[in-house]
Amino acid sequence: xxxxTIICExxxxxxxxxxxxxxxxxxxDVFKAIYKTFSEYLTRDEIAEAAARDPDYFRRCQRHFKQxxxxxxxxxxxxxxxxxxRVDLLKGRRVFKGLKQDLHDPEGVTFRLRIEDxxxxxxxx
Numbered sequence: 040x041x042x043x044t045i046i047c048e049x050x051x052x053x054x055x056x057x058x059x060x061x062x063x064x065x066x067x068d069v070f071k072a073i074y075k076t077f078s079e080y081l082t083r084d085e086i087a088e089a090a091a092r093d094p095d096y097f098r099r100c101q102r103h104f105k106q107x108x109x110x111x112x113x114x115x116x117x118x119x120x121x122x123x124x125r126v127d128l129l130k131g132r133r134v135f136k137g138l139k140q141d142l143h144d145p146e147g148v149t150f151r152l153r154i155e156d157x158x159x160x161x162x163x164x
Contacts, residue, residue, distance in 0.1 A: 077126040
């Protein structure tokens with residue numbers, strides 16, 4: 040498979056496009072594409088749009104942004120200064136649970152990203 044499109048519930052606006060770097064598509068190609076897509080900083084317009092659409096939801100996203108920053112000691116202030124990223128709109132759902140092929144895609148190259156809340160994962164351990 041030379042490429043795949045990955046859709047994440049809550050971030051459908053930003054599909055992930057993974058492209059094979061050598062030969063076939065490798066795990067590293069997929070993980071890099073996911074990281075690159077979701078680590079993009081939100082623009083002022085995107086922040087305003089998210090806050091206007093659902094203010095309560097956006098406040099919860101801001102709390103998870105602060106937690107993501109706190110989870111990176113030593114660079115937490117830099118992360119806070121740089122601002123929210125797309126991943127922060129997932130409200131803490133940062134644990135990779137796999138990919139599921141979208142059976143409605145006739146080409147077979149679209150997958151759904153399965154992720155879980157970081158707190159749910161830590162309670163299991």
